[in-house]
Amino acid sequence: MISRIFIIVFSLLFTFSFSQKKKKAKNLLAEIHRYQHGEINTSYKPIPLQKRVSRFPFDKTTKVKIIFYNLNYKGAKGYTPPPPPVTKQDSINLKTYYENLKKYKSVEIKDLIKDINPKGIQESKTLNLTEISELSDVLYNTCHKYYVSYTSQSGCFFPRNAILFYDESDRVFAYFEICFECSGIESFPKDMMDSFEACEFLYPDLEKFFKNKGLTTEYVP
Structure with a gap:
């Protein structure tokens, strides 16, 4: 008889504790979504x-x-054209090529x-x-x-x-x-x-x- 009463009391306490935890979890979830x-x-x-x-x-x-x-870095890595042939008459073009190429390179902190x-x-x-x-x-x-x-x-x-x-x-x-x-x-x-x-x-x-x-x-x- 005593053991039966204990089981009933324990079951009631477990049910109450579970419902309280469920209520707290629900309230916490509501608080999270409140704002x-x-x-x-x-x-x-x-x-x-x-x-x-x-x-x-x-x-x-x-x-x-x-x-x-x-300042001049666009922030995009596009196609980089190949350099012009290295000859005397193309030296100016080659210089211009490398100057323009610098604009596409970012400066590292x-x-x-x-x-x-x-x-x-x-x-x-x-x-x-x-x-x-x-x-x-x-x-x-x-x-x-x-x-x-x-x-x-x-x-x-x-x-x-x-x-x-x-x-x-x-x-x-x-x-x-x-x-x-x-x-x-x-x-x-x-x-x-x-x-x-x-x-x-x-x-x-x-x-x-x-x-x-x-x-x-x-x-x-």
């Missing part, structure tokens, strides 16, 4: 400046510079930062403290203003802009590469930003920042 992707986050609280600049690489840098490069004064940078600006504060606000606070359900990136990535971080020896130790034309950002070292911080809503504000500082952000024919 639409891109909806304004009304409970958003900006990350304060002190906390933003205590993050790497801002905490290790002595200078921050934003740059523009790949790793090559740009090897020298203290790299020649491949076509536009640049060293940021003051106020501008560094503004930049960190754009990087770390923009996406938190929205409900972000997912992040995605276009297949293309032809960066023309970058944020460079310099150490005490005036050498670049970290950077962000940005392609505004296909909304992509990569960093060195990797994972300097959370994936949700690099959501689609970041790029319009970040591009506006670059343009306000006088830098080009897209292909110039």
